[in-house]
Amino acid sequence: MSLTVDDVKKIAHLARLGIAQQDFDNYTKDLSGVLDLMTQMGNLDTVNVKPMAHPLDQMQRLREDAVTETDQRLLFQSIAPQTEAGLYLVPKVID
Amino acid sequence: MHNKTLTELAAGLRSKQFSSVELTQAFLQRINQYQALNAFVTVSADVALQQAQLADNLLAAGNVGPLTGIPVAQKDIFCTQGIKTSCGSKMLDNFIAPYDATVVSKFNQAGAVLLGKLNMDEFAMGSSNETSYYGAVLNPWDTDCVPGGSSGGSAAAVAARLAPAVTGTDTGGSIRQPAALCGITGLKPTYGRVSRYGMIAYASSLDQGGPMTRNAEDAAILLQIMAGFDPKDSTSVDTPVPDYSAGLNDSLHGLKIGLPKEFFSADLDSSMAATIQAAIAEFQQLGAELVEVSMPTLNLAIPAYYVIASAECSSNLSRYDGVRFGYRCQNPQDLTDLYTRSRGEAFGAEVKRRILMGTYALSAGYYDAYYLKAQQVRRLISEDFKRALSEVDVLMGPVTPGTAFKIGEKTGDPIQMYLSDIYTIAINLAGLPAMSVPAGFIEGKPVGLQVIGDYFSEPRLLNIAHRFQKVTDYHLQVPNGFD
Numbered sequence: 001m002s003l004t005v006d007d008v009k010k011i012a013h014l015a016r017l018g019i020a021q022q023d024f025d026n027y028t029k030d031l032s033g034v035l036d037l038m039t040q041m042g043n044l045d046t047v048n049v050k051p052m053a054h055p056l057d058q059m060q061r062l063r064e065d066a067v068t069e070t071d072q073r074l075l076f077q078s079i080a081p082q083t084e085a086g087l088y089l090v091p092k093v094i095d
Numbered sequence: 096m097h098n099k100t101l102t103e104l105a106a107g108l109r110s111k112q113f114s115s116v117e118l119t120q121a122f123l124q125r126i127n128q129y130q131a132l133n134a135f136v137t138v139s140a141d142v143a144l145q146q147a148q149l150a151d152n153l154l155a156a157g158n159v160g161p162l163t164g165i166p167v168a169q170k171d172i173f174c175t176q177g178i179k180t181s182c183g184s185k186m187l188d189n190f191i192a193p194y195d196a197t198v199v200s201k202f203n204q205a206g207a208v209l210l211g212k213l214n215m216d217e218f219a220m221g222s223s224n225e226t227s228y229y230g231a232v233l234n235p236w237d238t239d240c241v242p243g244g245s246s247g248g249s250a251a252a253v254a255a256r257l258a259p260a261v262t263g264t265d266t267g268g269s270i271r272q273p274a275a276l277c278g279i280t281g282l283k284p285t286y287g288r289v290s291r292y293g294m295i296a297y298a299s300s301l302d303q304g305g306p307m308t309r310n311a312e313d314a315a316i317l318l319q320i321m322a323g324f325d326p327k328d329s330t331s332v333d334t335p336v337p338d339y340s341a342g343l344n345d346s347l348h349g350l351k352i353g354l355p356k357e358f359f360s361a362d363l364d365s366s367m368a369a370t371i372q373a374a375i376a377e378f379q380q381l382g383a384e385l386v387e388v389s390m391p392t393l394n395l396a397i398p399a400y401y402v403i404a405s406a407e408c409s410s411n412l413s414r415y416d417g418v419r420f421g422y423r424c425q426n427p428q429d430l431t432d433l434y435t436r437s438r439g440e441a442f443g444a445e446v447k448r449r450i451l452m453g454t455y456a457l458s459a460g461y462y463d464a465y466y467l468k469a470q471q472v473r474r475l476i477s478e479d480f481k482r483a484l485s486e487v488d489v490l491m492g493p494v495t496p497g498t499a500f501k502i503g504e505k506t507g508d509p510i511q512m513y514l515s516d517i518y519t520i521a522i523n524l525a526g527l528p529a530m531s532v533p534a535g536f537i538e539g540k541p542v543g544l545q546v547i548g549d550y551f552s553e554p555r556l557l558n559i560a561h562r563f564q565k566v567t568d569y570h571l572q573v574p575n576g577f578d
Contacts, residue, residue: 008451015409015454016416016431017447018439027451033510034452038398041468044475051470052477053300054330055286055526056550061329075193081423088418091427 002032096121097256098578101165101313104259108154108164115154115164119147119208122166126210126257129577132233134252136171137179138211146208153206162320163206168258170249171212172219173199173304174293178209182295183217183227183245186421186441196293197325198262198304205320210258214248217443218412219269219297221245222515223505226445231502234277235574236540240499243273249307250277255577260308260317264294266301267400268494268519271531274307275494275543278533280560280570281307282314285550286526287332289318290325298407299330301400301523310570311532311560315339318553334551342554343561348382350559351487357393358492358518366537371493374534374544374563378491381562386487390479395472396521401513402456402469403524409453412446448509477525480547489559490547493518494531498540518545528553532560533569541569 008028012019019027073086082089096118099107107113123140143166150164174180174192176199181187195203202209216226224232224247232247234240235255242251246263250273253261263270265283274281282305289304296302306317319340324333352375359368379385417423417437424440427433442450456465483490496515505512522529527547534544544563548556564570 003455011451011455011458014458015413015450016434016438017442017450017454018435019447020439023444027448030448030509031451031455034401034448034513035455037510037513038402038456038465038469041395041398041402041472042464044392044395044472046468046471046475049471049474051467052474053470055300055477055524056332058287058330058332063326072193076419079189079191079193079420081417081420090418091429091433093430 003028003035097125097259098573099259100310101162101260101308101316104165105161109159115147115150115208116144118164119143119166119210122210122258129255129257132235132251132255133230134214134232134248134255134257135168135211136181136183136214136229136248139178139209142178143208143210150206150208160204160206161316162202164208166208166210166258167202168210168213168249168252168261169199169202170215170246170262170264172215172264172295173262174295175199175209175212178212180212180295181228182219183215183229184441184443184446185228186415188228188422190421192293194293197290197327198294198321201320213246213252213261216245216247217446218295218408219245219264219266220408220445220449222268222272222512224248224273225502225506226443228443234499235577236278237499239501240540241276241502243276243499245269246273246307250274250279250281253277253279253307253309254574256573260306260313262304262321263307264302264304265523266298267404267523268516270305270307271494271519271529271543271545272516274531276499276541278541278569278572279307280310280314280533281305281531282318282553282556283522283529284318284322284553285332285528287330288528288551288553289321290323290328290331292325292327296411298404299411300407301404310564311557312340312343314560315343315557337554339554339557342558345558346382347378347559347562350378350383350489351386352378352383353386353388353483353487353490355388355390355393355483355490355492357390363493364497367493367497367542370535370537370542371544375491377563377566381566388483388486388490390483392472392475392479393521396476396524397513397517399469399472399476400516400520400524401452402465403473405449405453406456406466407453409450409457412450415441445509473524476521480525480527484549488548489552489555492545494543494545498537498542522547526550528556530556530560532563535569
């Protein structure tokens, strides 16, 4: 299965991933190759096979609805690129 | 001092042959001397010496834990409060974790001294340590060669005696493959055995931390520290932790070893096949019997793995958005530009490739054909293992198709690199424990024997490796120039 440069541009946009213009050809070639590898699975009959998400088929554990963490906003924001008055700053979204 | 095992180091500290500060200084000196290997991203000398001083006080007071005063190093994927945790990426080059990973807390509680953080493939995506933002790590056995990956810095550090014991993580072979290529002992535990809390996520249903040491005896000591239920990890398994050292010397008489015929096909390099078969013959001498088994779905492990791992990676790595922590691009025009450029400028080529693959596999219209299909194949692979392990006690085979390859040899062809994981990734899909045990040399470069067991059979695997190491000396060999 082959992807086009436009396909890869669309995927990169979905992933919000900047790719330099000159690199698209290479990514397109690499991804097409990997997809060929993945298509091998198509030959195996998996009708009625239950998908496996956890190796031990363990269910998600629930915990008591109780407070276990304290507020650590200052600590967590100390490593943020830009904050002000306890808020994370990003470029203006609405004019 | 640097050639001693953990047991010998603990005895030396307790009998005051040397202090923890002296021991720590000796390893820091070696790390400095062999900087060219590039095994460390961060050397935490100040923290280490403080911890060592504290350990010496505890030792003097007779108040000791299993690792009190013993220097170790952590793969740079485990968060360490106050010390940079880069995960081998430019994205986290400025990241000082606000908390410790559970594994790191456990080492601290055991009294260990932290020498530093070990180099690795970026976000653990790679099989050669060449995708690290901090550059390739050199293999101490041949410095033109890779140490394997993604725990390449970990394996090189143990092989070069820069740390007596370290941690690694294994998503598709990242403990076992570098352990094999560097001639050390590596154990990937059962999925859920070691907490993933504070271990930076790559593919959450596959990732598992484990010990990388010089021998099985030390691996048992380290796993004892690392293993255990953790309420902070939602996939941690609540099963009692056995004594990993208790059965190390148990007899192997009557042990049934399964040899998957798919592991020994005509494609396997003849010198690799001969080395592995010679190692397996040692087990016959120890009273084990060999049984051929078959696992027909094994050949689909690579495609299934790269779909599942990429899909989970694209989802996990969406947290790196340039807003809350990590790298942010200069002068973003708007929010989309902030996300796109921050991620584009800070992720390396292999990480981008996997995010793109995973995004594609999860996108509308393709989910069933790729992700769901891969999870079904995963079930079939897991059933293959269950069937085989109902007939035998353990499975054995190679860890890698060949020995350490040259730096740069496979970087141009990602698919070739993926195919080198052929013997390791099926085990992660099934969630089973497996070890790499030094089993010989080909043209001076180490070979690893893989031992795969049933869920939670770590004590048996360690026992098998230990008995093998009592009758062989591959694990005692030191690379030239590092003794």
